[in-house]
Amino acid sequence: MGLIKAEYIWIDGHKPTAKLRSKTKVFDGPVNNLNEIPEWGFDGSSTMQAEGKNSDCMLKPIYFVPDPIRGGDNILVMNEVRNADGSVHVSNTRAQLVEISEKYKEEEAWFGIEQEYTFFQGRSPLGWPEGGYPAPQGPFYCGVGADEVFGRDIVEDHMDACVQAGIGFSGINAEVMPGQWEFQVGPLGPLDVSDQLWLSRWILYRIAEEYGVNATLHPKPVSGDWNGAGAHTNFSTKSMRSNGGLKIIEKACEELGKKHEDHIAVYGAHNEERLTGLHETCSIHDFRFGVSDRGASIRIPMATANDGYGYLEDRRPSANMDPYKVCAAMIVTCCS
Numbered sequence: 544m545g546l547i548k549a550e551y552i553w554i555d556g557h558k559p560t561a562k563l564r565s566k567t568k569v570f571d572g573p574v575n576n577l578n579e580i581p582e583w584g585f586d587g588s589s590t591m592q593a594e595g596k597n598s599d600c601m602l603k604p605i606y607f608v609p610d611p612i613r614g615g616d617n618i619l620v621m622n623e624v625r626n627a628d629g630s631v632h633v634s635n636t637r638a639q640l641v642e643i644s645e646k647y648k649e650e651e652a653w654f655g656i657e658q659e660y661t662f663f664q665g666r667s668p669l670g671w672p673e674g675g676y677p678a679p680q681g682p683f684y685c686g687v688g689a690d691e692v693f694g695r696d697i698v699e700d701h702m703d704a705c706v707q708a709g710i711g712f713s714g715i716n717a718e719v720m721p722g723q724w725e726f727q728v729g730p731l732g733p734l735d736v737s738d739q740l741w742l743s744r745w746i747l748y749r750i751a752e753e754y755g756v757n758a759t760l761h762p763k764p765v766s767g768d769w770n771g772a773g774a775h776t777n778f779s780t781k782s783m784r785s786n787g788g789l790k791i792i793e794k795a796c797e798e799l800g801k802k803h804e805d806h807i808a809v810y811g812a813h814n815e816e817r818l819t820g821l822h823e824t825c826s827i828h829d830f831r832f833g834v835s836d837r838g839a840s841i842r843i844p845m846a847t848a849n850d851g852y853g854y855l856e857d858r859r860p861s862a863n864m865d866p867y868k869v870c871a872a873m874i875v876t877c878c879s
């Protein structure tokens with residue numbers, strides 16, 4: 544027994560892109576089970592989740608991990624936002640994914656999400672000359688050396704923290720634009736990948752804070768001849784991963800093409816600035832799929848085409864997307 548600090552994390556009602564919020568509750572620990580973590584509340588009028596008069600919103604814990612920053616028995620707690628009576632709050636996009644993942648659970652959907660992001664210090668991306676531009680893109684992707692990559696100490700700290708927290712973290716790389724990076728979470732089921740992606744975003748912001756740096760998920764943080772930031776969503780079902788799965792993957796791509804606009808609508812705000820047809824993207828107005836094609840909307844990886852089974856990569860979601868919405872849309876379109 545002893546007092547522990549539980550950092551309650553939730554998603555606010557900010558539009559068009561929701562933001563993460565958190566606050567700390569101190570209570571007797573350690574905690575071994577989710578049901579030992581008390582529900583809590585917050586002032587929804589300060590997070591665009593309520594009117595001033597009736598502003599109490601509920602935090603319902605749904606997932607917790609050891610806190611890699613505070614250490615000890617302290618924990619990080621992801622929450623769903625509920626109304627005061629316990630019903631689902633309008634800003635809560637997770638509740639719908641709970642229903643969809645239950646309905647299609649026999650499909651055994653897996654997701655691996657590539658989260659790209661950009662570090663900023665003041666008004667410029669990290670490592671950029673004050674008020675100017677670095678050398679043109681080319682040497683930075685997966686680069687090494689103080690003239691090629693910026694912020695590696697933060698990236699390493701973030702990766703250590705995520706691994707320590709038990710997040711299904713699968714890797715990192717420096718991106719094409721200097722100051723831009725990527726990490727991957729998955730493959731995991733839809734709820735796990737989404738809860739863990741949101742949590743790893745929170746850990747990223749929190750750790751970068753220590754360095755006086757902020758990370759942004761804006762899909763086009765610098766306009767012009769610079770790569771945008773996406774969240775490629777790799778997806779498979781049990782049948783796609785089995786012999787003959789390639790046929791099912793191709794069928795899923797055709798269905799995704801028919802629903803292109805519906806998907807774009809939940810793939811993140813300002814994505815039209817990124818999906819221009821340049822910089823390894825397909826135009827937001829077109830839909831194409833193809834093997835190994837990084838200029839397509841959906842890429843079928845070479846290994847999947849060669850093996851005849853595997854997964855597909857939806858390259859359209861932007862870095863600021865809500866994984867609860869993206870996973871829900873993928874499952875409904877590809878599985879029904």
Ligand code: ADP
Nearest residue numbers: 653654655656657713727729730777778779854
């Ligand atoms: P890229 O070559 O596009 O940069 P990455 O290596 O960054 O690809 O990311 C690929 C992602 O796909 C990883 O997160 C990985 O876990 C995930 N992945 C691998 N196999 C599957 C699968 N069968 N279903 C879903 N996701 C998968």
Ligand code: MN
Nearest residue numbers: 657725727775
């Ligand atoms: Mn990648």
Ligand code: MN
Nearest residue numbers: 657659718725
């Ligand atoms: Mn990438």
Ligand code: MN
Nearest residue numbers: 657775856858
């Ligand atoms: Mn990718």
